[in-house]
Amino acid sequence: MFETLTPAQPDKILALIDLFREDPRTRKVDLGIGVYKDAAGRTPVFGAIREAERRLLADQESKSYLGPVGDVGFTRAIVKLLFGPSADTSRIRACQTPGGMGALRTLLQLLHRAKPEATIWTPQPSWPGHAGLIAATGLATRSYAYFDAETHDVRFDAMIASLKTAAPGDIVLLHGCCHNPTGADLDLAQWGELADVLTDRALLPFIDIAYQGLGEGLEQDAAGLRSVFAQVPEMVVAASCSKNFGVYRDRVGAAVIVGRTSGQSEIAAAQLLGAARSLYSMPPDHGAAAVRIVLSDAGLRGDWEAELEGMRRRMVSLRLGFAEALQRQSNSTHFAFVARQRGMFSRIGATADQVYRLRKEHAIYLVEDGRINVAGLPEQRLDEVARAFVTVLGKPPA
Template sequence: MFETLQPAAPDGILMLMSLYRDDPRAGKLDLGVGVYKDVDGKTPVMRAVREAERRLHKSQATKSYLGLAGDTVFNELMIGVVFGDKADRARLRAAQTPGGTGALRLLADLIRLSRPDATVWVPDPTWPNHMPILRAAGLKAQTYAYFDAENGGVRFDAMTEALEAIPAGDVVLLHGCCHNPTGADLSLDQWRSVARLLAERGLTPFVDIAYQGFGEGLEQDAAGLRILAETVPELLAAASCSKNFSVYRDRAGAALILGSNKAEADTAYGQLLGIARGIWSMPPDHAAACVRIVLEDDDLRTDWKAELEAVRQRMMSLRQGFADALRRHSNSDRFDFIARQRGMFSRLGISAEQVAKLRADHGVYIVGDSRFNVAGLPGDRLDDLAAKIVSVL
């Protein structure tokens, strides 16, 4: 059987990790892997999560299955985190998933079941795993104009023109905040315009909100999605706890559905759980249980929000400091956009050849499209890093 298989195409980020590990240079720098890092270069366990784990260990009396939907209290709490207190709960449903990636795949399968001829339109560029997930679900996928590489912002006129040409019944994937890989987000006015356009065109939004709390703040980062929810009849959303709760390896996420009415939401939810049964059957419990404990307890929730805000502020400070350093060393405003963008990622806007030279000459590892992890920036060596980047231009 296996003799029929061809070698899998190498994953660029995994290859970068391997090259970094094998590099003997003491001053090497990893800006490729997409996890938050603190000032010591570590990805910490958040204080509130650590306490939640302690309580869970003390109180948990069984490892039995929770059911197809997972932790139902976690699900209800995640609806509140993502959609807010004023959301129409009668039309909203949530299922626990193995991370945000699991939520994306589960919802992609639901699209395939309910509208098999639909095309899912994703921004250009987008997270590299979006296309493989959609195609693995048997969906057609196309791109729409989004990023302006010249100024580091959104090509909103081109985006609007592209969305206006999409046939009714198709699905539009949107990054809820902290666009990966560019860090270029829509303004609230642009979200309102997109929401009206989608409603008028009969297009269904599919929102990937993986970095809530990393951009403008926990509530602010969900504002665009909430505008959509107030405007369109139906919506799909994939939420991740990996980043804002720092539970990466433990895999906690939620697939969320907004239906036109209660009956349709119930039907869609039943089908969603049926799909989950055929993929992973029952979701893992540990991380979702910890998130539930944090969100249920006022003191833990307050501490989590405070630590999350400190993480966000640190990344904002690194963005500004890096942009300032690049301005000093390049004697230009070429890289000022880095300070204006949000989230964990941006693109330097340099060529693949320059990226390779940066790695070969200086041991600085970033993804081939020049995406770098803001949280990986060395706060005490920004001028040194800026000088190395300018040297390869």
């Protein structure tokens, strides 16, 4: 049987974890995998989640099945977090999923069932996980213009021009905030213009939101999604709680459907649960139950928001500090984009060869496409790291 198989391509981002762990150099710097890190390099459990887990252990009376929809208190709370506390939820249906990936996968399966001939458009570049998930469902895929590697900003006009070539009924995958891997996001006016194009051309927005609260703030990071919701007749959303609740390994996410009518949403949601049933049966309970407890208790929610805001501010200040250090080391404002962008990631503009040299010569680990995780920058050694980047990348024009 297995003699027919060829070795699988290793996941390049996950492979970095092992390489980093095995590197004996004490001053090594991990800017690779996309997890938040505090100043001590730890990925902490949120205090509010720890307390919610304590309550869960004390109060949970049964571990009987909840069914493919998962914890409905959790999904109700996530819908509020995404769409706002006063949103009209009559056309919204949601189910709990194993992480954001589970949400993406089940929604893609649903869309394939609804319209197998549709093409899904993804930004150029996008998070590499998208391509594998789309391939697994068999939907055709194309990319739309998104990031300008010269200016490090969104190529908004080119993006709109690409999307105007899509056929009615095609699907457009959008990063809700903190674009991975570039850190370059649309502003609110651009979201509005985009929503017009999506509506005019009958394209289905598919918003992947995995970093709410880590860009500009909890409300601000959902503003694009909310402006699309206010305008379009139909949309889907894949939400992840991995980063903003720190529950990575517990696998917590939600798949959300907005149909034209409440009746259509109901039918689509039932089909979504069918897809979930055939893929993984039911989502794991623990992490989602902890998130529900946090979101439904005013005290814990306040603690969670404060901790999340602290993480966000730390990343904004690391961005500023690193951009300034890069300016000092290069005598150029070329790297100012690092301070301008938001979320965990920026693309620093390194080739695969330069990424390899940074690792070999300076023990600085980043993803092959030049993506850096700003949360991994060592606060006290920003000039040292910036010097290594400038040495390897070469001095940009002043």
